[in-house]
Amino acid sequence: MTRREGPGDAFDDRIHLTAVDEFLAWGKEHSLFYLLFATACCGIELMQAGGPRYDVDRLGMIPRATPRQADLMIVAGTITHKMASRVRTLWEQMGEPRWVVSMGSCANSGGPFSKWSYSVLNGIDKYVPVDVYVPGCPPRPEALIDGVMALRERVRRYRTLGERSTEPHVVAGHEAPFGARCQLPPPDAPAGDGGRA
Amino acid sequence: MTALSHEQIAAAVRSVCPEVGDQRASNGRPFLHVPAAAVADVARCLRDDPALRFDALMDLTAVDLLQFPYTPPRDDIAVVYLLFSYAHRHKITLEVFAPRQACAVPSVAAVWPAAIYFEREVFDLFGVTFTGHPQLRRILMPDDWQGHPLRKxxxxxxxxxxxxxxxxxxxxxxxxxxxxxxx
Amino acid sequence: MTVEASTPAGERMTLNMGPHHPATHGVLRIVVESDGEVVARCTPDHGYLHRSIEKIGECVEWPMFVPYTDRIDYVCAMNANLAYCVAVERLLASDPATTVVVPRRAECIRVLVAELNRISSHLIAVGAMAMDVGAYTPFLHGIAQREAVNDIFEKLCGQRLTYNYVTIGGVAFDLHDGAVAEIAAFLDQFEREMQRFNRLVTTNTIFRDRCAGLAVVDAAQAIAWGLVGPNLRGSGVDFDLRRDESYGIYGELDVRVPKGEAFAGRHGRQGDAYDRYVVRLLEIQESVRLCRAVLQLLPPAADKPADPLGGHQAEVSKILRKVPKGAVHVRTEAPRGEMGYWIVSDGGKVPFRVRCRTGSFTAAGMFQHVMRGIFLADVVAVIGSFDVVVPEIDR
Structure with a gap:
């Protein structure tokens, strides 16, 4: 009797006993479709992560061209003030549950542009809630994959039917830079239409 | 293909536009000061004259001269035109001083279409108005942005x-x- | 192959593409006004990645700007580093007291890394262009070869993408042990791989006919609109800054310049999308040849650890505290064409003005002209054929 990877307890290799929520979370965890969205340098590393050597497809991560089919938004690269509201719009179009990985120093905190730039937004978490921050300028594909693994831990705890925790789940090594998490501005449009718009 | 020397280019330009200012060699390159009002005419002459044939605008940019160690200090924005001739393989740099408070320079977009984007960028970042430009509006910053970022x-x-x-x-x-x- | 729009302006459809669109090579927004399937007007909207790099140049000290040049064009960061460093060296040379002589070994390494980076940049360009017309696999082939170049650079300077390797006065590190053999082996392997790539894409009838006669730019137009680099050569202009205005040791190398010759055959015209694509492929071959030539020229390293690169970095940083007053304009040949730096110094340790003119900026300026009259489905193919990289447009 071998234990296959899966939620709950296994009686033999065909029967698992588990809660529905855990089963759904298990499914979500292994099929994180991400939005094909790249703004700057990190975007090249994101593409290379999808390339033949790192091949994130094997983690069930398939790029989707439209936010309506995506579970995960990887904010790869610098976000300027001009771009930020567009990112928010994209995020609002994603169906619940949705996750955001902030990839690279620019998306985390403005990175090398935080001090002297007039046009760069210091951290995309001012516009969308970020689950996992991946440091680096740009992060290597391995670092991105590590961030995704940290996110999967978070996805595993997501409850579709049960009570959801409102506490932010902070993953060690992927916390928000400068301690305090920024407050989200009030949305311009009603947020979270469940991808029906 | 005959590349002209710096002096020859300057002399040819001065014969068309006598008010072109002093030639100042800057790193082995003629550097002509053109009065703002005359720049479009000078540009057209530089492009069309068969001996000069400046058919390409390599770059059009500006420098805010506030804080530059000039004696006496200048309160101008210098618009810089870097021209190149693929036909003759020679170069020239034009400089136009526009006062900061009311900086308006005639557009050269009709001479070199590449200037459409360059001039929009200088308008956006320096606030220099190019009169006669077909689509003068901000290019990089959002339309509701305040101020011109590359001013000192x-x-x-x-x-x-x-x-x-x-x-x-x-x-x-x-x-x-x-x-x-x-x- | 252009069609005139016949519907009056009020009845046309407006289609918004971007700033998030999988085929716009970053955050480029294009508003297309279409008459059925035909593009009647195209208005690009830029600035979604304007990171104020030119302003940062006026705020940080001379050598501190080099990492920012990486981010002007991250697809070919070595070339971007090189362009700025060559410009600053030219400015320093205006005063004999501050002249910096780049050691010969460093000059050779500069050309070597610049050409390797040109290869990896053009791989993205041709792969992405194939992807834009609907073939996904070639892009993965391009990425796979790019990884090999990244490995070499990573051993060389510790970074895969933003290298900060070329410095004012030389390069940051000497070649690592075994680098020469490694690069030579890569070049051999890469040439075989490119033959496979050409069989898969370049000679593919569907791809060729799709790009033939598309977005034709003749030589006069290309010059007037300020196209540079492969886009200019694709239109048949025989001009390359490495040969015609050489910098570094390019003058000693025999740089052969490919140009567009209506490669697509029957339906092709000089200066169409296919010509621009083929010129990039020919430039890859040329870069392979230049890399081999430079490996021959490479002088032996001085005894380690004393000063493999001349050991004058401390002296250079002292000189950079007081850069002579003046202005300089230097253009270098980056993969996306002329990267021209207009630098003004007021005699201090911080530049007074750093202006970077890039190839993508003028190429994007031409979109509104070349897009008119083409089919909607070709819009992304045209963007791909000009190989614009958005941070170069926006900076």
Whole structure:
């Protein structure tokens, strides 16, 4: 009797006993479709992560061209003030549950542009809630994959039917830079239409 | 293909536009000061004259001369035209001084279409108005942005649409001059 | 192959493409006004990645700007580093007291890394262009070869993408042990791989006919609109800054310049999308040849650890505290064409003005002209054929 990877307890290799929520979370965890969205340098590393050597497809991560089919938004690269509201719009179009990985120093905190730039937004978490921050300028594909693994831990705890925790789940090594998490501005449009718009 | 010397180019330009200012060699390159009002005519002559044939605008940019160690100090924005001739393989640099308060320069977009984008960029970042430009509007910054960022006296905005520029708890030992309140 | 729009302006459809669109090579927004399937007007909207790099140049010290040049064009960061460093060296040379002589070994390494980076940049360009017309696999082939170049650079300077390797006065590190053999082996392997790539894409009838006669730019137009680099050569202009205005040791190398010759055959015209694509492929071959030539020229390293690169970095940083007053304009040949730096110094340790003119900026300026009259489905193919990289447009 071998234990296959899966939620709950296994009686033999065909029967698992588990809660529905855990089963759904298990499914979500292994099929994180991400939005094909790249703004700057990190975007090249994101593409290379999808390339033949790192091949994130094997983690069930398939790029989707439209936010309506995506579970995960990887904010790869610098976000300027001009771009930020567009990112928010994209995020609002994603169906619940949705996750955001902030990839690279620019998306985390403005990175090398935080001090002297007039046009760069210091951290995309001012516009969308970020689950996992991946440091680096740009992060290597391995670092991105590590961030995704940290996110999967978070996805595993997501409850579709049960009570959801409102506490932010902070993953060690992927916390928000400068301690305090920024407050989200009030949305311009009603947020979270469940991808029906 | 005959490349002209710097002096020959300067003399040819001066024969068309006598008010062209002194030639100043800057790193082995003629550097002509053109009065703002005449720049479009000079440009057309530089392009069409068979001996000159400046068929390409390599770059069009500007420098804010505030704080530049001139004696006496200048309060101008210098618009710089870097021209190149693929036909003859020679170059020239034109410089036009426009006063900061009312800087308007005739557009050369009708001479070199590449100038459409270059002039829009200089308008956006320096606030130089190019008269006769077909589509003069901001190119890089959002339309509702305040000020022209590459001017030396530009104040960085504190926030954009209510979103503060700095992170909570973020501070620097030295930082650029920042405007108070909403942009 | 252009069609005139016949519907009056009020009845046309407006289609918004971007700033998030999988085929716009970053955050480029294009508003297309279409008459059925035909593009009647195209208005690009830029600035979604304007990171104020030119302003930063006026705020940080001379050598501190080099990492920012990486981010002007991250697809070919070595070339971007090189362009700025060559310009600053030219400015320093205006005063004999501050002249910096780049050691010969460093000059050779500069050309070597610049050409390797040109290869990896063009791989993205041709792969992405194939992807834009609907073939996904070639892009993965391009990425796979790019990884090999990244490995070499990573051993060389520790970074895969933003290298900060070329410095004012030389390069940051000497070649690592075994680098020469490694690069030579890569070049051999890469040439075989490119033959496979050409069989898969370049000679593919569907791809060729799709790009033939598309977005034709003749030589006069290309010059007037300020196209540079492969886009200019694709239109048949025989001009390459490495040969015609050489910098570094390019003058000693025999740089052969490919140009567009209506490669697509029957339906092709000089200066169409296919010509621009083929010129990039020919430039890859040329870069392979230049890399081999430079490996021959490479002088032996001095005894380690004393000063493999001349050991004058401390002296250079002292010189950079007081850069002579003046202005300089230097253009270098980056993969996306002329990267021209217009630098003004007021005699201090911080530049007074750093202006970077890039190839993508003028190429994007031409979109509104070349897009008119083409089919909607070709819009992304045209963007791909000009190989614009958005941070170069926006900076």
């Amino acid at each position: 006296d530009y104040l960085y905005p504190a926030d954009y649409h209510g979103v503060p520029h700095l992170r909570d708890g973020q501070s620097f030992s030295t930082s650029p001059p920042r405007a108070e309140g909403t942009s």
